[in-house]
Amino acid sequence: MSIFRIQPAVESKWLKRASAPGAIRAWLVDILCWPAQFEDPTVEQAFTEDYGRRFADFRRAALVLGTLIWVCFGFWEIRLAQTSPVFAPYFPEVFAFRCAGALGATVGIVLAFRLAFHRDDVAHWILLLGLAFMCLCLLMQTVLAPRPFNFTHFFVGFYLILFYQFGFLRLRAKATLMLTLCVIAAIVLAQLITRAVEPDNFAAGMFYLLNVAVLGHSVNVNAERHVRDRYIAIQALAHGNDALQGVNAELAQKHRDLEQARRDQQTQSEALIALREQQREAAERASRAKSRFLAAAAHDLRQPMHALNLFLAAADEALGAGDVEASGKLIGEARKASVLTARLFNGVLDLSKLESGHVKPNYTSVDLSRVSEETVAQLAPFAASRGVALRYGRTQQGPAWVRTDADWIPRVLSNLVSNGIKYADPAKAGRSVVLVGLVRMPNYVRIDVIDNGIGIASEHWDAIFQPFVQIGNPERDREKGLGLGLSIVNAVVSLLEGHRLELKSIEGHGSRFSVRLPAADPFAHRDAALSLADAAASPSPASLRGLYVLLVEDDSLVRASMEALFARWGVLFDSVRSVAELHDLLQAIERVPDLVISDYRLPEMSTAHDVVRLLAGHFSRPVPCLVVTGEAAAGAQGVLPERCVLSKPLSTDVLIARMLELTEVSAKAG
Structure with missing residues (x-):
């Protein structure tokens, strides 16, 4: 810095003035003229x-x-x-x-x-x-x-x-x-x-x-002038100390390196043994860390999977005994356990996708008031079962249009409301409340989720947004979730442009989570309303009857379950397990398939991209391809559009809706 070059310049100036004939005049000038600023x-x-x-x-x-x-x-x-x-x-x-x-x-x-x-x-x-x-x-x-x-x-x-x-x-x-x-x-x-x-x-x-x-x-x-000179001296001293410390550190490091080299030469065999021991300990630590991670994720996944197996076993015995009614009820309970398992798997997969950066938001105009009402209605039974009053309030009537991702923002709100319900204060039985409030501002809309639960101490505010962290739940009670909800909320809000998440909480009194969303373009409201109206219609399997689908799936269980669904829905299909078998099948079929459903990772180092290329080379017109995979980054590994990729596990409603969407788009293009 230039500060360390000032002092020599001042000294040389004084020496020149002292030797000049006008030394007295120069001395008076220095005495009476204020010091110049640093360069x-x-x-x-x-x-x-x-x-x-x-x-x-x-x-x-x-x-x-x-x-x-x-x-x-x-x-x-x-x-x-x-x-x-x-x-x-x-x-x-x-x-x-x-x-x-x-x-x-x-x-x-x-x-x-x-x-x-x-x-x-x-x-x-x-x-x-x-x-x-x-x-x-x-x-x-x-x-x-x-x-x-x-x-x-x-x-x-x-x-x-x-x-x-x-x-x-x-x-x-x-x-x-x-x-x-x-x-x-x-x-x-x-x-x-x-x-x-x-x-x-x-x-x-x-x-x-x-x-x-x-x-x-x-x-x-x-x-x-004295203060300025003192400042220069202090800064120069600090700079010199830093340089001296750096030199000392370098010398100490060189000395340690020489000493280490000497010890290595003298005890090479012992050093190799110690190195192997260190590598073994490092591998064990990594293994323990991985085991803790898997244990934390698997703890809540074992329970519904265990229940699923027991329900299916009981249903099988009921069918063997001829009790159709009991078997139907047991299968319904098994499906609930299966849905819960899928949700838990999806939570882990969602967090993985969000943190890997492979999710690209799809911004549309969304009525936040409608999303809030639907979320409150869906979670009202859960709140009632926990003895929590779930309420919804807003400052104005009518829609509250925001620019956001229509798929992710309902999950953000659902996670926040569920979190408030799960962490209700047991000491406030009959008085536990979760309030969902909507506040409209000129440039943004804020959704507040307020509860009077156990609250969060300020030192834990950062930790609660980390995966598998649950304050006040050391026993990993599954009723309080996996510990992924707030992690997903934080990841989604960080991903979406113009969104902001705020937390205020007092231990023992409750918490308030607020999400601020940018207001949507008012000219887009009409199109958004039409899109919502179209989306409100539930897909029907009957709409798929008569479609011809090619299924490429190497897992025999998944392939058998898909074939069973297609048969129930009236879908015509052929199924293969690899790209080679698909190539042979394409040589024999007489009808152009309406849709191809493929796993991403296939045998013989093939992927869904090979399926797409094979279809493009065999048919003169494009054939839509839907990839159903368990890999979080499948959509980012090639040229597959986002709407053509679904993550396992998924519900039948989502599968039906996406099949209809792709076949309708293909029909219009044709």
Whole structure:
């Protein structure tokens, strides 16, 4: 930095001046001219910040002391008015300016303790304006007071102000000199106009006043130069210490390297054994960390899978006994367990996709009011089962259109509401409430989820957004979820443009999660409303009857389940397990398939991209391909459109809807 190049330049300048014939003149210039700023603006800024912080308390104390001195002179004026009949008639007007000065100084003290007084520029404005005001009040007292009191008792006050200004307030030399010149000019102008002070006294007073100004300015210049030199020295010392520490560290590292090399040469076999031991311990630590992660994820997944197996076993026995009604109920319960398992798997997969950066938001206009109402309606039974009152409120009626992702934002709201319900305070039985509120603003809409549950301590606010972290649930109670809900919420809000997540919580009193969403373009509302109306219709398997589908799936269980569904839906299909079998099948079929459904990863190092290329080379028109995969990044590994990729596990409603969508688009294109 340039700060470390200043000191040598100053020294060389002094040497040149000392050897020149005009050494005395140069010395006077250095004494009376204020120090120049540092060449580097960043260094000058750092210096002023350090200067202001260093003298802030000193300046406050000096300001209080000066105010007390000013007030003490007021008591002296009261005493003078009582003892001098000549001064008494002028006392009210003179004392009024004494009070005005005291009031101005008090205002300066208040500002010094309330504003950013540690900033040098702020301190200078407050102190310089205060000094100017005090000089004005003293000048008015000098003009109003009778002779010779105006000179003997008031004019001499200017000496005190200058001593105080140059010696106590630590002001910069240039600023104090400008103020002093303005004050002297004002005194001379007032004398020329009013002739208040006797000419001889005025000439003598100005002579001493100018001497005080010159001496005070020279002291101020040298004080500021000393502070600047000290700042340079401190910074240079710090820089030297850093450099010395760096050199010492390098030397120490070289010494350690040499010592390590010597020990390695002497005990090479022992070092290899130690290295193998370290690698083994590192592998064990990594294995334990992976096991903890899998255990945390699998804990909640085992329960519904276990229940699923038991329900199916019971249903099988009921069918064997001929009890169709009981078997139907048991299969329904098994399906619930299967749905729960799918949701838990999807939670882990969603978080994986979001954190990997493979999710691309699909922004549309969404009615947040409708989403909130639907979420509250869906979770109302769950809230009632937990003894929690779930309420929905909004500031205005009508739609609340926002620009967001229509698929992700309902899941964000659902996770937040579920979280509030799960963490209701048991001590508030019958009084637990979760409130969903909607607040409309000109540029954004805010959705608030407020509960009076157990609350979250401030030291845990960051941790709760980490995967598998559940404060207050060390036993991993499945009723309180996997610990992924808030992680998914945080990942989604971070992904969506213009969205922001806020948390306020008091332990023992409850929490408020707020999501701010940007308001949507009002011209897009009509199209969005039509899209929502179209989406409201539930897909029907009957719409798929007669379609011809090619299924490419290497997993026999998944292929058998898909074939069973197609048969129930009236879908015509052929199924193969690999790209090679698909190639042979394409040579024999006589009908162009309406849709191809394929897994992403296939045998013989093939993928769904090979399926797409094979179809494009065999048929003259495009055939839609739907990829159903368990790989989170399948859509990003090639040219597959996002709408053509579904993640396992998935519900039949989603599968039917996507099959209809792709076949309809293909039919319109054809």
